[in-house]
Amino acid sequence: MVMSEKAKAICRFCGSEHSDSKFKAIDTFDTLYEIRQCAECRCWFLYPPPTEEQLSQAYNKAYYGAAEEKFTFFYVEKLLDLFRRRRAKKIVKLVPEHSSILDIGCGNGDFLNYISKMGNYQLYGIERDEIASKRAALKTNIHLQSTALSETDFGENFFDIITLIHVFEHLWSPEQTLSIISNILKPGGILIITIPNIGSWQAKLFKGNWLHLDPPRHLLFFEPNDLIRIMQEKGFSLVKEQYFSIEQNPFGVIQSLLNLVCKKREVLYERMKGNMHYAPEYGRFNVFVQKAFFMLHFPLFIATDIIAALFKRSGTVKFTFKNTKS
Ligand SMILES: [Zn+2]
Numbered sequence: 001m002v003m004s005e006k007a008k009a010i011c012r013f014c015g016s017e018h019s020d021s022k023f024k025a026i027d028t029f030d031t032l033y034e035i036r037q038c039a040e041c042r043c044w045f046l047y048p049p050p051t052e053e054q055l056s057q058a059y060n061k062a063y064y065g066a067a068e069e070k071f072t073f074f075y076v077e078k079l080l081d082l083f084r085r086r087r088a089k090k091i092v093k094l095v096p097e098h099s100s101i102l103d104i105g106c107g108n109g110d111f112l113n114y115i116s117k118m119g120n121y122q123l124y125g126i127e128r129d130e131i132a133s134k135r136a137a138l139k140t141n142i143h144l145q146s147t148a149l150s151e152t153d154f155g156e157n158f159f160d161i162i163t164l165i166h167v168f169e170h171l172w173s174p175e176q177t178l179s180i181i182s183n184i185l186k187p188g189g190i191l192i193i194t195i196p197n198i199g200s201w202q203a204k205l206f207k208g209n210w211l212h213l214d215p216p217r218h219l220l221f222f223e224p225n226d227l228i229r230i231m232q233e234k235g236f237s238l239v240k241e242q243y244f245s246i247e248q249n250p251f252g253v254i255q256s257l258l259n260l261v262c263k264k265r266e267v268l269y270e271r272m273k274g275n276m277h278y279a280p281e282y283g284r285f286n287v288f289v290q291k292a293f294f295m296l297h298f299p300l301f302i303a304t305d306i307i308a309a310l311f312k313r314s315g316t317v318k319f320t321f322k323n324t325k326s
Contacts, residue, residue, distance in 0.1 A: 011038035012045040012220040013175050013230075019045075025208035027215040028266055028278065029057060035213070035221075042226040044198050050216035058217050059129055076272055081110065083247045088114035091161060094190055097121065099160035102184075104149060104177075105167030109136030116141040124159075149177060154184045163192045166248075166316075169218040178234050182323060191236060191321040197243070199223035201313045202252050209259040211252045211266065212315055224317050236321035243309035243317050250301035252315035254294050268294060 009019050018039040025033050025046075031054065034047045050058070088111055091101065097119045103112050106125030115121055116139075124143045127133040133146040145153065162185055171177050185191060196212035197203065198221035203210050212218070222230070228238050251269075259265045262282070268290040270278040282290075308314045 007048055009034075009036055009047045011041060011043050012049075013043035014038060014041040016040040019047075021047075023207040025213050025215045026265065027058070028264065028270065029054070031216065033215050035208070041230065042223065044221040044223075046215055046219050049219070054216050080247070084111045085114050087111060087165070088118060091115055091163070091192075092118045092121075095121075095160045100124065100158060102126070102154075102159045102162045104162065104164050104181075105170065106136055106142070106144075107132050109139045109142050109144070111163075111165070112136075112142050113139045124154075148172075149180055151180055151183070156183055157186045157189075158184045159189060160186055161190045161192070165192070165194050166196075168193050168195050169214075169220055172219065174220060178231075182235055182325065185323045187323055187325050189323045190239070191323065192318065193227075193321065194316060194318040195227065196221060197224060197313070197315055197317045199225075199313065200315045201308050201311075202249070202256055202315045206256040206259070209256050209265065211255040211259065211269065212248075224312060224319075227319065231319075231321055235323065235325050237324050238319065239322050240320040241312070241317060243312055243314035244305055245314065245316050245318070246302055246305075248316040249305040249308070249314045250298055251294070253301045253304070254297055258290055258293070 008017055010017055011019060016038050019036040020039065022035045022037050022044065025035060027033065031050075033050075035044055036047045037044045092115060095101070098121065100122035101112070101115060102124040104126045106112055106127045107129075109125050109127070112123045112125050116123055122143075123141060124145070125136055126145045126147075126149055127136050128146060128148060130146070133144060136142060136144050162181055168174060181191060196214075196218065203212070224241060228241075231238070255266060255269050258268055262279075264279040264282070267279050267282050268287065271282075271287050305314055
């Protein structure tokens with residue numbers, strides 16, 4: 001297809017038509033994308049935008065795990081539970097009991113479920129994926145919505161805390177979502193956002209092979225200072241930014257390194273999620289070697305993440321914002 005026949009590259013965040021091509025990336029279905037950066041708002045976005053068919057293929061059963069849980073081996077799910085519990089504890093410390101909490105993109109609802117065990121809270125979750133939301137619906141202490149967040153879902157100043165844990169980069173209409181959040185979050189309410197850090201050393205080093213690029217599911221990215229600026233324009237002030245993450249960052253380096261040497265991306269990651277049909281050319285022994293590489297190098301890349309975090313160059317970042325509207 002020649003360039004003129006392609007759809008215009010429109011910024012996912014601000015709608016500007018002025019952007020620069022940065023690098024290319026191939027997804028797990030061998031579709032080629034470009035990563036572009038908007039000249040106006042500095043948003044990085046996936047181009048061309050994936051079609052509905054490409055997205056539903058990408059969010060298939062294997063994305064959320066074929067079984068009850070997302071990850072099927074290595075005790076990975078147990079470890080992730082530990083992280084979720086720790087995250088829940090931190091949330092509970094931020095607000096008094098009976099507060100109302102919304103987790104956008106709540107997945108299986110495990111995170112909200114942990115909060116429910118720590119006290120009496122009004123818990124709301126939004127999960128658009130059918131399989132994940134069915135699992136979340138089994139948790140009766142959560143008010144679950146399986147459609148995208150819209151203006152009319154909740155009243156003004158309804159929530160004390162809203163969380164977007166690795167969800168912002170998946171949003172089709174991120175600017176609109178932030179406006180709704182600003183409206184339904186109380187004055188002084190807390191908004192927690194975690195995102196891949198496209199300004200990180202791992203992003204700069206691996207470009208199209210970077211794990212957290214995750215095409216075509218991740219539609220947009222921001223460098224930390226650009227997101228902070230945009231959030232300030234939306235009426236949010238930064239309370240805290242945290243870069244070090246054992247859960248996200250060391251594996252980001254390991255899988256990106258493996259992507260450099262393998263012909264297909266995310267072979268190890270897909271197998272860990274129980275997606276046994278992906279890249280069958282990689283046999284048991286090959287995956288075993290990849291697993292061994294992962295185990296042996298994990299401590300090293302925890303150490304490098306401590307250094308990267310000092311420079312705000314870790315693979316992912318967690319922001320805590322406060323709604324400054326009156
Ligand atoms: Zn833009």
